[in-house]
Amino acid sequence: MSHGLRPGPTNSLVDVSGLRIGHAQRVGDGWRTGVTVVLAPPDGAVGGVDVRGGAPGTRETDLLDPRDLVERVHAVVLSGGSAYGLAAATGVAELLGDAGIGFPVGSAPGEVVPIVPAAVLFDLGRGGRFRATPDAAMGAAAGQAALAGESLRWGTVGAGTGAVAGGFAGGVGSASAVLSDGTTVAALVAVNAAGSPVDPATGELLGTRLGLPGEFSHVGTPAAAEVAAWRPPATVRSFNTCLGVVATDAALTKAWCCRLASIAHDGLARAVRPAHLMVDGDTMFALATGERPTPDIAAFNELLAVGADCVSRAVAHALLAAEGWPETPSYRQVFPSAVRSF
């Protein structure tokens, strides 16, 4: 399946032409949380969702049911702050509504309702103050960063700012792939898991095993001494949640977008073990910009399989880019020998 596959130019979600990403975050003074916005083109992208964790926190997911009216999503908001963080979507919706971007519902041009599905992850108290959570203003700041075409940043940014996975700093990561027919599929994830992104026996990042040729050639198995010294955290009892967006420039129906969101959870399952627990709110969105034609079944199968792998790879990139903080080391801090520096 991976013969001839290569990442897109940035190996990230924005390789799907028309998508933009913006982060906002706050660290210090009790804070350690943030918001990541994935902005669709102004006329939206066809959207789908699959909520697979046992403790989700979501907004505007029902309308993504393929039986429902609204086809196009204008932005997806991933936020820290647990349910409090759903406030971030308000800021994004107001921002887009002010810009006249949204589902047209009136006779005048600006009479739109922006479709802004959102999901939240649990990072309460990770900066010290329990109620230091993203609000509408932080959501708007992330939305504005996306509108401004902010340069790409990964790791401990946006929704991944307070993310923890298996005792490591979690973070935001992304990956993309260009299929043999030229279609692009890509994923962005915020990795905040009760489970671990690391093979407990070897210390390897699980997601690197799904890498494209050469993608993780600078990453290997850590030295035995580092693995022996590593004390994985006891079973995590707090809440968590991995959030993600998988996107493609193919034309997909809402139903097929939901299928793409569904298989994205397989990619999560391969990169985080266990995933989808009762204390995870794991939620995956899918966006299809439709710049390229509708795939046939064989091509859609390839898109699905490669899309799932993009999620696994994005998890590994998140962990590799994340920066630790006093309570939570990064993967690179725990296993310095695993990452070759150039």
Next chain:
Amino acid sequence: MSHGLRPGPTNSLVDVSGLRIGHAQRVGDGWRTGVTVVLAPPDGAVGGVDVRGGAPGTRETDLLDPRDLVERVHAVVLSGGSAYGLAAATGVAELLGDAGIGFPVGSAPGEVVPIVPAAVLFDLGRGGRFRATPDAAMGAAAGQAALAGESLRWGTVGAGTGAVAGGFAGGVGSASAVLSDGTTVAALVAVNAAGSPVDPATGELLGTRLGLPGEFSHVGTPAAAEVAAWRPPATVRSFNTCLGVVATDAALTKAWCCRLASIAHDGLARAVRPAHLMVDGDTMFALATGERPTPDIAAFNELLAVGADCVSRAVAHALLAAEGWPETPSYRQVFPSAVRSF
């Protein structure tokens, strides 16, 4: 089924002991919208939901999946403002969080996440200004009214402030019933429908046909001349949505709450025709406070049937209580002969 049935003391949702209702609204200066909050007891009520309209706007509905962790809901927010109005839930969540009411997630007593599912109805522009929509502050005001045990008000209040159904002012209505075994079931609805709550041939309010003995004895078929003079509006092309909460003091599982929310849509279907169109976001929540025991199947069947009827009756009460405004007459204004005054 209705033998021996009687309404509770207020014939409203608060006959389910422990539930409180609060409204906030704004009319004039471009505004005509509002928020209704149904507040559960401080330790919550078991919750369920069924989203049946084709254009829903919702928040925190996914977690009500019976397979998921969180069982108890702390408040349900019904709001105008279409998707913009989801902001109202933020104000309620912050208010409850500040009061230490919510799902406990930390070690300290105040470390809670309030579970506040919400759904919105479409009333944009009905006060003149398209973007005059409920925000977090209006949500908090409705929540505070509920906490204060505001006196019961129906009709053109709260989420029903800008509601329109079949060309009539829609409004908020409620109804309750006490079953033979002493269990109470009740409903609250905000009626904003593309369809009509009125029999087009006779001008009768459809929901009155499901009334308990004597409940609608002051309401009848309007005079033939009024019906002949009535010009029902052409097919409504705007968006709409009926929202509701059905509640009981029985102990129900989440799955049975979802079943109760599901059958609530039958009550809506009997009182509004057509309902559940692609331009409706019809959403029904269910709450079970569990003060009384779990019903057996026969008793739950009765609760379901009577609960559906409570929704139909609540729709009729909403229309009877609603007050018209210049663009939108009330049912009583159009058919004065249908309502006997005492």
